[in-house]
Amino acid sequence: MDLSSIYNEIVMEHSSNSPYKKNIGKDAVCAMGHNPNCGDEIKIEAVVENGIIKDLGFSGHGCAISQSSTSIMIETLLGKKVSQAKKIINVFIKMIKRESLTDKEKLLLKNAAIFENVSNMPSRAKCATLSWHTLDDLLEKLEK
Amino acid sequence: MKNYKKDFPLLSGKEIVYLDSAATSQKPSCVISAMQKYYEQDNANPYRGVYALSQLATQKYNSARSVAADFIGAKDDEIVFTKNSTESFNLIAYTYGLASLKKGDEIVLSIMEHHSNLVPWQMVAQKSGATLKYMYLDKNLQLPSSEIDKIGSKTKIVAITAMSNVLGSVVNVKKIVARAHKVGAVVVCDATQIVAHREFNVKKLDADFACFSAHKMYGPLGIGVLYGKKQLLDNMPPFMFGGDMIEYVGEQSASFASLPNKYEAGTQNVAAAVGLESAIKYINDTGFDKIVEHESRLYSYALQELQKLPFVELYIPKGECMGVISFNIKGVHAHDVSSILDSKNICIRSGNHCAQPLLKSMGLDSTCRISFGLYNNKSDIDKLVSALKLAYKMFAKYLGKGE
Numbered sequence: 283m284d285l286s287s288i289y290n291e292i293v294m295e296h297s298s299n300s301p302y303k304k305n306i307g308k309d310a311v312c313a314m315g316h317n318p319n320c321g322d323e324i325k326i327e328a329v330v331e332n333g334i335i336k337d338l339g340f341s342g343h344g345c346a347i348s349q350s351s352t353s354i355m356i357e358t359l360l361g362k363k364v365s366q367a368k369k370i371i372n373v374f375i376k377m378i379k380r381e382s383l384t385d386k387e388k389l390l391l392k393n394a395a396i397f398e399n400v401s402n403m404p405s406r407a408k409c410a411t412l413s414w415h416t417l418d419d420l421l422e423k424l425e426k
Numbered sequence: 427m428k429n430y431k432k433d434f435p436l437l438s439g440k441e442i443v444y445l446d447s448a449a450t451s452q453k454p455s456c457v458i459s460a461m462q463k464y465y466e467q468d469n470a471n472p473y474r475g476v477y478a479l480s481q482l483a484t485q486k487y488n489s490a491r492s493v494a495a496d497f498i499g500a501k502d503d504e505i506v507f508t509k510n511s512t513e514s515f516n517l518i519a520y521t522y523g524l525a526s527l528k529k530g531d532e533i534v535l536s537i538m539e540h541h542s543n544l545v546p547w548q549m550v551a552q553k554s555g556a557t558l559k560y561m562y563l564d565k566n567l568q569l570p571s572s573e574i575d576k577i578g579s580k581t582k583i584v585a586i587t588a589m590s591n592v593l594g595s596v597v598n599v600k601k602i603v604a605r606a607h608k609v610g611a612v613v614v615c616d617a618t619q620i621v622a623h624r625e626f627n628v629k630k631l632d633a634d635f636a637c638f639s640a641h642k643m644y645g646p647l648g649i650g651v652l653y654g655k656k657q658l659l660d661n662m663p664p665f666m667f668g669g670d671m672i673e674y675v676g677e678q679s680a681s682f683a684s685l686p687n688k689y690e691a692g693t694q695n696v697a698a699a700v701g702l703e704s705a706i707k708y709i710n711d712t713g714f715d716k717i718v719e720h721e722s723r724l725y726s727y728a729l730q731e732l733q734k735l736p737f738v739e740l741y742i743p744k745g746e747c748m749g750v751i752s753f754n755i756k757g758v759h760a761h762d763v764s765s766i767l768d769s770k771n772i773c774i775r776s777g778n779h780c781a782q783p784l785l786k787s788m789g790l791d792s793t794c795r796i797s798f799g800l801y802n803n804k805s806d807i808d809k810l811v812s813a814l815k816l817a818y819k820m821f822a823k824y825l826g827k828g829e
Contacts, residue, residue: 284769298824319778320760320776320778321791344759
């Protein structure tokens with residue numbers, strides 16, 4: 283396994299110094315995600331107005347893969363329509379599950395595509411997808 | 427240091443540093459070939475057939491039981507074969523636990539217990555109305571007398587590990603048994619970790635129940651040993667029902683077999699029993715004196731080398747420790763350390779090691795853990811240390827940024 287394909291500059295920066303690691307406060311709705319296996323804990327806060335994700339922030343602690351995946355997820359989905367965000371989340375999870383993606387789907391992922399190599403590390407898949415599932419559940423709840 | 431690696435085909439066949447024996451041990455070729463021989467020459471359903479082959483399988487199975495009994499200082503009819511320690515603890519919980527406990531009674535456990543000797547007791551407490559009480563560790567990560575004194579007049583069951591699978595600490599089980607018996611409680615001892623590393627004798631400890639799994643002491647997966655004092659086992663109701671554990675079966679009811687068959691319903695894993703016997707023989711032939719000598723040298727060397735690394739945080743109890751070392755790299759999550767070590771073919775465990783209450787009590791989410799088998803040597807430790815340095819180097823320039 284080539285370590286630098288996972289623990290590369292982008293992942294390390296997002297993991298240690300994310301601009302999205304912040305509390306948004308009372309305007310946001312939040313959801314918690316955790317991995318009992320290792321203690322990864324993520325709190326996602328979202329501000330959604332008129333079907334658009336206006337703001338996203340996260341807090342919590344976990345491994346470099348889960349932290350950077352959360353940060354890159356926010357970078358990718360900020361400003362998107364909820365419907366579009368859910369599509370992108372779906373594509374990301376497909377990628378981690380090693381399902382094949384169309385070229386159009388790959389483009390949707392932008393920076394999040396760098397986690398493609400995590401699909402070769404099944405024991406770390408949950409680290410990468412934790413926050414995406416958490417946000418997906420949150421958006422699902424908001425729609426109801 | 428003697429080279430035991432050559433006895434283990436998986437390790438001689440691969441370029442691998444295996445430091446996760448507390449999760450499962452590798453198997454010597456004698457164990458593997460004993461099981462193969464059983465399937466090639468001796469296999470039949472034991473107890474049931476009149477024909478010679480069945481007699482042979484029965485004899486193999488009984489022989490394994492005798493050897494297992496002898497290994498821990500017990501008698502044959504005090505030994506029940508199960509699937510593993512987890513099943514053994516559940517057997518005791520469902521039969522002895524549920525039959526004996528009622529509201530107002532207490533079950534006392536150490537905070538170090540593996541989930542297998544913890545979660546079943548939660549079930550018993552919930553169903554019976556008994557209370558669960560914990561003995562906590564002091565700042566030296568030891569069990570002080572003040573905590574052991576929690577074993578009191580209401581205590582009916584004490585669940586205690588002989589050796590922590592996270593900290594490597596060797597527990598003074600004898601002292602705990604003495605306290606428990608003084609108040610009329612029984613002791614359920616988790617011997618899963620300790621039996622590969624040193625002699626464990628149920629009579630010397632006067633333990634009421636003890637459990638271990640073959641796969642953690644060079645034996646195969648799929649078989650465990652439950653020891654119980656005959657008087658206790660005789661008076662417990664059956665656990666699993668079906669063939670082999672019965673005497674007479676009518677339409678509406680059945681009478682049950684005596685020990686140990688009462689607790690061995692259905693066709694048993696005879697091949698694994700044969701493997702277990704072979705593993706015990708391997709340990710006995712090696713000798714616990716050699717095992718203790720080899721592993722204590724290794725433990726000391728590992729500790730010494732890890733202590734030289736300023737970025738490593740060690741969790742080492744005071745008092746006697748063996749076989750297992752938990753640690754973290756400061757600022758780097760255990761899973762990341764594990765993945766980086768994996769890229770160098772070094773196998774360590776990261777996570778909560780089926781001991782979430784223990785880790786929580788230490789203020790930790792997860793740790794890295796190395797654990798030794800006979801096949802480990804100083805070179806394994808040297809490779810580990812190199813890889814830990816690499817892991818830290820990869821993260822070092824990012825640490826301290828952000829939060």
